[in-house]
Every structure is written in structure tokens, then in C-alpha cells.
Amino acid sequence: xxxxxxxxxxxxxxxxxxxxxxxxxxxxxxxxHDRIESGIGDREFGYASLALPEDTDPGAIRSAxxxxxxxxxxxxxxxxxxxxxxxxxAALGRSEHYSLDNVDPERTRELLEKLPLESTLLNVVSxxxxxxETLANFLVVRKAMAxxxxxxxxxxxxxxxxxxxxxxxxxxxxxxxxxxxxxxxGRFSALSAVGLVPAAALGCDIEALLAGGAVGQAALAPxxxxxxxxxxxAVAYALETRGxxxxxxxxxxxxxxxxxxxxAQLWAESLGKDGLGQTPVRALxxxxxxxxxxLYRAGRKDKLVTLLRPREREDEPIPETDIESLxxxxxxxxxxxxxxxxxxxxxxxxxxxxxxxxxxxDRLDAESVGRLLYELEAACVLVGxxxxxxxxxxxxxxxxxxxxxxxxxxGDFEEATAVEEKTVRRVE
Amino acid sequence: xxxxxxxxxxxxxxxxxxxxxxxxxxxxxxxxHDRIESGIGDREFGYASLALPEDTDPGAIRSAxxxxxxxxxxxxxxxxxxxxxxxxxAALGRSEHYSLDNVDPERTRELLEKLPLESTLLNVVSxxxxxxETLANFLVVRKAMAxxxxxxxxxxxxxxxxxxxxxxxxxxxxxxxxxxxxxxxGRFSALSAVGLVPAAALGCDIEALLAGGAVGQAALAPxxxxxxxxxxxAVAYALETRGxxxxxxxxxxxxxxxxxxxxAQLWAESLGKDGLGQTPVRALxxxxxxxxxxLYRAGRKDKLVTLLRPREREDEPIPETDIESLxxxxxxxxxxxxxxxxxxxxxxxxxxxxxxxxxxxDRLDAESVGRLLYELEAACVLVGxxxxxxxxxxxxxxxxxxxxxxxxxxGDFEEATAVEEKTVRRVE
Numbered sequence: 136x137x138x139x140x141x142x143x144x145x146x147x148x149x150x151x152x153x154x155x156x157x158x159x160x161x162x163x164x165x166x167x168h169d170r171i172e173s174g175i176g177d178r179e180f181g182y183a184s185l186a187l188p189e190d191t192d193p194g195a196i197r198s199a200x201x202x203x204x205x206x207x208x209x210x211x212x213x214x215x216x217x218x219x220x221x222x223x224x225a226a227l228g229r230s231e232h233y234s235l236d237n238v239d240p241e242r243t244r245e246l247l248e249k250l251p252l253e254s255t256l257l258n259v260v261s262x263x264x265x266x267x268e269t270l271a272n273f274l275v276v277r278k279a280m281a282x283x284x285x286x287x288x289x290x291x292x293x294x295x296x297x298x299x300x301x302x303x304x305x306x307x308x309x310x311x312x313x314x315x316x317x318x319x320x321g322r323f324s325a326l327s328a329v330g331l332v333p334a335a336a337l338g339c340d341i342e343a344l345l346a347g348g349a350v351g352q353a354a355l356a357p358x359x360x361x362x363x364x365x366x367x368x369a370v371a372y373a374l375e376t377r378g379x380x381x382x383x384x385x386x387x388x389x390x391x392x393x394x395x396x397x398x399a400q401l402w403a404e405s406l407g408k409d410g411l412g413q414t415p416v417r418a419l420x421x422x423x424x425x426x427x428x429x430l431y432r433a434g435r436k437d438k439l440v441t442l443l444r445p446r447e448r449e450d451e452p453i454p455e456t457d458i459e460s461l462x463x464x465x466x467x468x469x470x471x472x473x474x475x476x477x478x479x480x481x482x483x484x485x486x487x488x489x490x491x492x493x494x495x496x497d498r499l500d501a502e503s504v505g506r507l508l509y510e511l512e513a514a515c516v517l518v519g520x521x522x523x524x525x526x527x528x529x530x531x532x533x534x535x536x537x538x539x540x541x542x543x544x545x546g547d548f549e550e551a552t553a554v555e556e557k558t559v560r561r562v563e
Numbered sequence: 564x565x566x567x568x569x570x571x572x573x574x575x576x577x578x579x580x581x582x583x584x585x586x587x588x589x590x591x592x593x594x595x596h597d598r599i600e601s602g603i604g605d606r607e608f609g610y611a612s613l614a615l616p617e618d619t620d621p622g623a624i625r626s627a628x629x630x631x632x633x634x635x636x637x638x639x640x641x642x643x644x645x646x647x648x649x650x651x652x653a654a655l656g657r658s659e660h661y662s663l664d665n666v667d668p669e670r671t672r673e674l675l676e677k678l679p680l681e682s683t684l685l686n687v688v689s690x691x692x693x694x695x696e697t698l699a700n701f702l703v704v705r706k707a708m709a710x711x712x713x714x715x716x717x718x719x720x721x722x723x724x725x726x727x728x729x730x731x732x733x734x735x736x737x738x739x740x741x742x743x744x745x746x747x748x749g750r751f752s753a754l755s756a757v758g759l760v761p762a763a764a765l766g767c768d769i770e771a772l773l774a775g776g777a778v779g780q781a782a783l784a785p786x787x788x789x790x791x792x793x794x795x796x797a798v799a800y801a802l803e804t805r806g807x808x809x810x811x812x813x814x815x816x817x818x819x820x821x822x823x824x825x826x827a828q829l830w831a832e833s834l835g836k837d838g839l840g841q842t843p844v845r846a847l848x849x850x851x852x853x854x855x856x857x858l859y860r861a862g863r864k865d866k867l868v869t870l871l872r873p874r875e876r877e878d879e880p881i882p883e884t885d886i887e888s889l890x891x892x893x894x895x896x897x898x899x900x901x902x903x904x905x906x907x908x909x910x911x912x913x914x915x916x917x918x919x920x921x922x923x924x925d926r927l928d929a930e931s932v933g934r935l936l937y938e939l940e941a942a943c944v945l946v947g948x949x950x951x952x953x954x955x956x957x958x959x960x961x962x963x964x965x966x967x968x969x970x971x972x973x974g975d976f977e978e979a980t981a982v983e984e985k986t987v988r989r990v991e
Contacts, residue, residue: 141986214853230673237850238904240879240897242817245658268849270889271881271900278882300886321853359990366990380863381809381842389670400854407858414809414858414866416844421696422665424963425642426750426828430835430842432959435808438842451668453699454706458728461698463973469668472699472971476666479966482982486962531860534914535852538907543900545891554910558569562787562794 136510138366139493142481143374148490149436152373157359160521164369165357167520171513172355181527183316184323185355185513188348188505190316191327193341199292199311199328200336205256207231208333209246211276212260213268214400215321216294219330219508220260222397223344226390226504229337235272243272247279256336257291260329262315264299267539292336294328320527322400325508340501347505355513367492368514371439372521374490375413379439382413383431387420387444387477390499394443395419398511405515405526412524413439420444421476428480432487440484440491444477447498564938566791567921568798570909576918577864580801585787588949592797593785595948599941600783609955611744612751613783613941616776616933618744619755621769627720627739627756628764633684635659636761637674639700640688642828643749644722647758647936648688650825651772654818654932657765663700671700675707684764685719688757690743692727695967720764722756748955750828753936768929775933783941795920796942799867800949802918803841807867810841811859815848815872815905818927822871823847826939833943833954840952841867848872849904856908860915868912868919872905875926 145151152160174182183190208231210220217236224232233250235243257276261269280287294313295301305312313328324330326348331341356362359369371382384398395417406412418427420442431440448470455465464472484491496503519526534550541551573579580588602610611618636659638648645664652660661678663671685704689697708715722741723729733740741756752758754776759769784790787797799810812826823845834840846855848870859868876898883893892900912919924931947954962978969979 138990139987140990141988144986144988147986213850218854228669228673237817237847238897238900239817240876240901241656243897244877244879245656265888267892267900268904270886271892271895271897274882274884274889274892275879275897300888304886361990363990380865383842389665389667396854403855403858403862407855407860407862409861410863412858412862414811414842414844414862415855416842419665422641424960426646426824427831427835427843428963429957429959430831430840432835432962433837434831434835434840434842435838437808448668449672451672451703454702456702458698458732460693460728461702463968463971464695464699464702467699467971469666469671469699469703472666472695472967473668475967475970476696476963478982478985479963479970479978482966482978482985483963485985486978486981487959529857531857531915532852534860535856535904535907535911538910539900539903540891542903542907543891543895550907550910550914553914554906557906557910557913558572558575559567560569560572562566562568562789562791 136363136507137495138363140366140370142485143370143439143490143492147485149488150374150377150379150490152370152377156373157369160369160373161359163521164359164365164517167517168355168357168365170520171516178318180318181320183318184320185352185516187316187319187326188345188352188509191331191345193345196313196328196331196335196341199313200332203256203336205336206251206254207233208256208258208336209250209276210234210258210260210333211269211272212236213266215324216260216269216329218393218397218400219325220333221393223325223330223334223339223504224337225393226499227334227339227501228390229334229339231337232333238268238271243275247276252280252283252285255290257287258332259291259301260294261301262296262321264295264301292332294332322404323512326505343501344505347502348509351506351509351513364510364513365517367494368517369521370492371413371514372518374439378437379490380413381416381438383416383418383427383438383440385418385420385423385440385442387442387473388499391443392419401511401515404529406518406522406524408524411522420480421473424476424480431484431489436489438489440489441494442477442481442491443494445496445498564791564935565923566794568794570913571798571802571867571918571920575913577916578802578805578807578918580798580805584801585797588797588801589787591949592787592793592945595945596783596785596793598948599944606746608746609748611746612748613780613944615744615747615754616773616780616937619759619773621773624741624756624759624763624769627741628760631684631764633764634679634682635661636684636686636764637678637704638662638686638688638761639697639704640664641694641696643752644688644697644757646821646825646828647753648761649821651753651758651762651767651932652765653821654927655762655767655929656818657762657767659765660761666696666699671703675704680708680711680713683718685715686760687719687729688722689729690724690749692723692729720760722760750832751940753825754933771929772933775930776937779934779937779941792938792941793945795922796945797949798920799841799942800946802867806865807918808841809844809866811844811846811855811866811868813846813848813851813868813870815870815901816927819871820847829939829943832957834946834950834952836952839950848908849901852904852908859912859917864917866917868917869922870905870909870919871922873924873926
């Protein structure tokens with residue numbers, strides 16, 4: 136990706152960082168880079184994520200999918216087990232990919248009624264094989280397939296760890312299985328089978344996605360001034376320490392809306408620790424100019440606004456019109472309008488002293504998307520190093536999982552008791 | 564709606580508010596209520612929004628739609644001209660409503676290829692009739708209809724102000740027109756024709772939506788302890804002054820995902836002024852437990868987490884299974900699992916001292932949804948009164964609009980010059 140942090144400098148933005156500070160920070164970036172490189176080399180827990188472009192075997196994914204030529208893919212997974220795959224297929228225009236990444240009964244029913252089950256590939260993803268939401272949805276989908284006369288074992292691929300109930304089930308029914316790579320947390324797994332199976336099943340060039348990741352990896356360098364991923368991470372970190380505790384992530388492309396969700400998980404779950412971490416806010420340009428821009432310009436200066444766009448798009452002309460006050464639109468294009476809005480918003484934030492960073496990719500093709508995912512991950516890992524937080528774990532999530540399991544009668548957990556003791560202060 | 568702010572009290576949360584403080588704040592709530600009531604009575608600018616349940620004429624909307632029985636509705640509008648309508652139709656399960664609320668060429672093309680244009684109702688919404696994004700999309704859709712041999716004048720309804728190019732066009736072609744009510748900003752217009760036309764066209768009970776709004780209006784009372792809307796608004800305000808500068812809005816229902824977007828506009832554009840205003844973060848339960856919860860529990864205590872759910876749902880049983888470690892799920896339901904996750908997450912935030920508020924509606928029917936929208940608007944207006952900001956304007960958005968217009972050659976604007984002078988600091 137291409138990074139332009141001109142509008143995040145102290146000369147432009149209230150919470151901005153000076154060139155001198157960035158130069159001093161660059162010493163720490165160099166040390167962090169050494170740490171990251173050695174972690175990658177040794178395939179240490181978490182750091183192994185940044186080795187996926189070399190470690191993922193696209194051939195194995197294609198083998199697992201041999202014989203499938205689905206009309207649609209239904210991914211059953213949640214969090215990192217769904218978001219990477221959704222992000223990649225959406226960015227590459229594969230609208231035939233659907234996800235059950237929630238346990239909403241109405242949504243589940245509606246989706247199952249709509250999908251052509253006899254030509255849908257069911258893609259079940261859970262590292263442990265015990266994720267309650269995923270397994271509950273899997274049981275519901277399996278029953279719906281049976282009721283529709285579809286043999287589920289003929290239409291299911293599983294991505295899971297080496298052991299657990301999902302692995303056992305796959306072995307029992309001889310289902311194709313893709314591995315979840317060791318040492319790679321879910322939110323960093325987009326460039327493994329976890330993120331690539333639906334893309335491959337729908338005809339995307341997963342080799343090019345991985346090649347893009349490899350370009351991102353090759354671009355890692357011991358200076359933020361030489362490496363786009365680190366430039367973005369270092370500036371985000373510097374701004375957070377100066378009060379930008381929110382990171383509004385605003386792609387200017389509908390196909391990148393899931394990327395904003397993926398980014399929100401990456402940033403929140405990796406960096407939200409020890410009382411630190413920017414709150415990611417997902418937004419969408421140009422739509423959210425009519426929703427969030429008032430706040431970003433005139434509210435607290437506690438934000439970094441990250442603006443992202445592809446430099447090239449397949450465009451659509453705006454027809455000429457005889458309506459005089461609109462004639463300036465005729466002859467332009469929808470993409471031209473969107474780009475004008477992008478630049479106008481960026482300048483409007485700068486004029487208000489609101490820090491912002493511009494990220495650009497050449498276009499939304501497999502290589503650019505693979506590189507973008509890799510570089511945003513590397514940026515996140517760098518922030519973790521600079522902030523001194525452990526980016527690869529998510530300990531705070533466990534409490535709620537135990538409480539929910541206890542409430543459902545899945546064992547004796549003291550957290551479930553705490554739920555019963557809620558302080559109630561009700562107004563109806 | 565039902566409000567429970569037990570987990571936002573000082574006894575439970577780091578940024579919480581004490582009962583004593585709330586009692587003192589209640590004096591100001593009483594005065595704000597008087598101001599709001601007199602504003603409603605006089606139909607003052609902005610306050611008129613809270614009179615919509617009485618002022619909107621559902622008969623006029625139905626008349627404008629006479630003769631239409633569309634398979635799908637395509638709304639062309641942006642910001643408040645689309646979000647209310649999207650929110651209502653989604654909450655009531657009308658998936659045949661589509662929006663063009665962005666100027667993304669690929670998304671526009673994809674949608675136009677997918678829609679049955681000959682049986683689609685085109686719903687164009689812009690108060691001024693000059694909104695660049697809306698008019699550009701309208702011109703593209705009109706051309707697509709012509710190319711498909713569909714007479715656009717037979718399939719278009721317009722919602723606009725008393726004058727402007729869209730009104731002129733409607734008059735010229737004798738299109739049915741619904742009015743944008745006076746004194747009602749876009750983000751407060753869900754319970755007017757702006758929000759109700761698609762719902763009515765798709766068979767929703769708009770009278771019940773308005774009746775729900777009227778119930779919300781009747782429930783306004785001069786004490787936060789007697790009025791759910793004010794309870795939520797006052798607690799949100801009190802928490803913001805204690806450091807909760809973010810409001811994460813988390814509905815536990817996929818059908819309420821657009822509501823979170825609508826809320827984000829309502830909150831950001833109304834309250835993001837004078838260096839104040841909570842940053843709304845839209846999220847979705849239970850999915851985002853696997854994405855944002857780590858941050859909400861272990862990050863900065865600068866958040867209010869608003870949890871929202873319907874008390875009743877059309878549920879879906881989870882099939883029994885012979886997989887032993889999952890047997891606890893069998894016999895439960897997807898909705899039961901979702902509710903367990905809701906309560907577990909709420910308790911898990913409380914256990915971490917993270918302030919949260921529970922909002923509940925009885926179920927997702929027209930009356931409950933109408934009341935919910937009204938009460939969230941009233942909550943927002945109350946926060947504006949308490950914070951001393953002007954909730955009904957959005958002055959900071961104008962700069963960017965002028966810049967974009969200048970860039971597109973629609974006139975001479977100094978803002979466009981500022982765009983050209985951007986400070987560039989690039990890493991590629």
C-alpha cells in the first residue's frame with residue numbers, strides 16, 4: 136500500500152506528530168523490526184502470521200476443493216474464522232459468498248431459504264472445533280440440508296485444528312479438511328486456508344493473493360520512512376500517545392466495507408489491552424460523510440481518520456442532463472465524484488486540524504488485496520511492539536465465553552453466577 | 564423501550580455516575596423537558612421532529628403509492644435520506660428494499676444488474692433536490708431503466724422539498740411526490756415520508772410505526788427516572804462528562820444492524836460539536852464479541868457500551884447431536900444462545916468495570932420499532948440540551964461539500980484550492 140501521512144504531522148493536526156519525533160521513534164521501529172523478523176524466522180507464536188505468504192500451500196487448498204464447483208459458498212464461522220474470508224471475496228467482487236457469523240435465528244432461517252443448498256459449498260471453520268456459535272449454526276445447516284435432500288457430507292469442507300470435535304467429525308465422514316496453521320491467531324489468518332477457501336472455491340487467484348502478501352513481506356524494512364506498513368503503524372502509535380484514541384477507518388469503496396470490519400477486529404483484539412489501544416470505528420466513504428464527518432471535524436480531536444482508496448476503478452459515466460443546476464455532474468463519472476469527495480473530505484479534516492492518513496492501493500485485484508491485508512497486519516504488530524502490548528492473545532474474551540457456557544448448562548462456571556447478580560436500575 | 568442503567572452506576576463502573584449525581588441532574592432534565600415540550604408545541608426548527616407521530620399523514624403516503632405493488636424498492640438517497648428507511652424495512656424483515664447511498668460505480672452497476680427494474684419502485688429522496696451523490700445515481704438509474712425498456716416516469720416516486728430541481732422534475736413528469744416536513748433535519752426524519760415510503764410500498768404497517776412513535780412521545784416526562792428516553796440520554800450525557808467519549812451501540816439482532824448505522828448518524832451529526840460528542844461505534848452482537856470485546860473490557864475506560872435486544876424472537880431450535888462436547892447445545896435454540904451471549908457479555912463488561920446500559924424492546928414489530936426510533940431521537944435531543952450544543956444543524960459538513968463541488972467544476976470555491984495544497988508525506 137501507499138501511505139501519505141502529511142495530514143498527521145504536527146504542522147497540520149492538533150494531535151499530530153513532528154518530523155523530529157518520528158525520527159526519534161524510528162530507532163524503536165528498527166528494534167521492533169528486528170524483533171518481528173526474528174519472530175517470523177523462528178515461526179514464534181503470532182509472528183508466524185507474517186510468514187503465511189511462504190507457509191500457506193495453495194495447492195493443498197485446491198486439492199481439498201477438488202470436485203467442487205459451487206454456485207455459492209456458505210461459511211459457518213465467527214470472528215477471525217469468517218472476517219478474512221468475507222473481506223477477500225468482497226474485495227474481489229465475489230458476491231456468491233455468504234456467512235453465518237452470528238446466531239440470529241431469523242437471519243439463519245432467511246439465508247437457508249434463499250441459498251440453493253444443492254449447489255452450495257458448506258465451509259465450516261473453527262480452530263478448536265468447539266466454538267458454540269459456529270457449531271450451533273453447523274448443526275442447523277446440516278439439518279436443513281438433510282431436509283432438502285442434500286447429502287451434507289458431499290458438500291462440506293472443514294477448516295480446523297489437529298484435534299477437537301470438528302476434526303473428529305471430518306475424519307468420521309471423510310470430509311476434506313484444511314489445516315488452521317500453528318501459531319496464527321484467527322484475526323491474522325486471512326492469508327491461510329481460513330481466509331482463502333471461499334475465495335479459491337469461487338475462482339479467485341489465491342496464488343496472486345499470496346504473492347501480494349509476499350510483496351508486503353519483502354517490503355518490511357528497518358525504518359518507518361522506508362516501509363509503508365511501519366509508516367502507518369508508527370504514525371498511528373504516535374498519534375494514539377498524543378490523544379488519538381480512536382481510529383476511524385474509512386474505505387472509499389463498497390467492496391472494502393468488510394475490510395473495515397476485519398480491520399476493526401485486528402486493531403481492537405490485538406491492541407485493546409492494559410488500558411491501551413485505539414478504538415476502531417468502521418465507516419464507509421462517501422456515505423458516512425453525511426453521517427460522521429460533522430463529528431470528525433467539530434468533535435473532540437481524539438481521532439485518527441484513516442482514508443483508504445483504490446487508485447483505479449471500473450468506472451460508470453454520469454449521463455448528461457438538461458437540469459441546469461446539475462449540469463456540472465454530466466460528463467463526470469461516479470468514480471470521479473467519489474474521488475472528489477475523498478479528496479474534499481481529506482482536506483476538510485485537515486482544515487479542521489483533524490489528523491488523517493491516506494492509504495492507497497493500485498486497484499482491487501488479488502495481488503493488491505493480499506499485500507494490503509499483509510501490510511495492515513504488519514502495521515498492527517508494529518503498534519503492539521511499540522506500545523509494549525502482547526498483540527497475539529485475547530485473554531479478556533474468555534470471561535464471557537465461560538459465563539455463556541454456564542448459562543446454557545454446559546458446565547459449572549462461577550461467571551454464570553455473576554450474571555444472575557446483575558445490578559438492575561430500570562426505567563420503563 | 565426499556566432502559567436498565569444499573570451497570571452504568573458509579574458502584575459498578577469506572578466512569579459510572581452516582582445516584583446522587585443523577586438526582587441532581589434530574590433538575591436539569593426537567594428544565595430540558597420543558598424546553599423540548601415548548602419546541603414541539605411551536606414546531607420550532609428541529610424540535611418539530613418530535614411532533615412527527617402526529618404530523619405525518621400516512622394517508623398521503625399511501626396515496627402517493629397508489630397503483631404501485633413493487634417486487635423491490637430502490638431508494639436513491641444518502642445519509643438521513645436513506646438510513647431511516649433502511650432501518651425500518653430491515654427491522655421489519657423487508658429484504659426487498661435496496662439503497663444506492665454511495666457513488667461507488669461497481670456497487671451501482673452490480674445492483675442495477677440484479678434488480679428486476681420492470682417491477683422495482685424507484686424512490687428518490689433529497690430535500691434540496693441538489694445532493695450530488697443522489698442526483699448522480701438518479702441519472703444513472705434513469706438511464707439504466709431506459710435501456711431496459713422501462714418507462715421511469717411510471718415507476719418513480721419522489722420525496723423532496725417545496726422547490727429545487729427534483730421538485731421541478733417531478734412536476735414536469737407528473738410524478739407522485741411526498742413532502743419533506745419543515746423543520747425536520749434528515750437524521751430525524753425516519754417517521755416522515757422520508758423514512759416511511761419504502762416501508763409502505765412493501766406492505767409494512769406505517770400507521771403502527773407512527774402509533775409507536777406517539778407512544779414514545781406520550782412517555783416523555785419531566786424526570787429521567789420516569790422516562791426511558793431521558794433515562795438513556797441523561798446517563799449517556801453523565802457518562803460522557805466522566806470520560807465515556809465513545810458510545811458503542813451493539814444490537815443483538817441482525818435485523819437491527821442498519822439501526823446501529825442510523826444511530827451513529829443521529830449521535831455523531833447531532834452531538835459532534837464544539838469539541839464535544841460521543842463517537843458512536845456501530846457493532847453487532849454476538850458477532851463482535853469475537854472482535855471488539857477484548858478492547859471494551861481491557862482497553863481504555865472511555866466507553867459507554869449500549870446493548871440492545873428484542874425480548875421475543877421467532878426462534879430456531881438447535882438440533883440434538885451425538886458429538887459429546889456439544890451436547891449442551893442440543894435442545895437449546897439459536898435465540899437462547901444469543902440471549903445467553905447478551906447477558907454474558909453485559910456481565911463480563913460489568914465485571915471489568917466497563918459502563919454499559921441495556922435497552923430492550925418487546926419484539927421487532929412496527930409499533931415497537933416506531934417507539935424505539937422516537938425514543939432514541941428524544942434521548943439525543945436531551946443530550947443536546949444538557950450539553951448545550953445545537954443538535955439540529957450540521958455546519959461542519961459544508962466545507963467538504965463546497966470543496967467537492969469545486970473539484971468537479973461546479974463553481975469557484977476556495978475550499979477546492981485548499982485540496983490542491985495538501986501537505987504530502989509519502990511512503991511507498
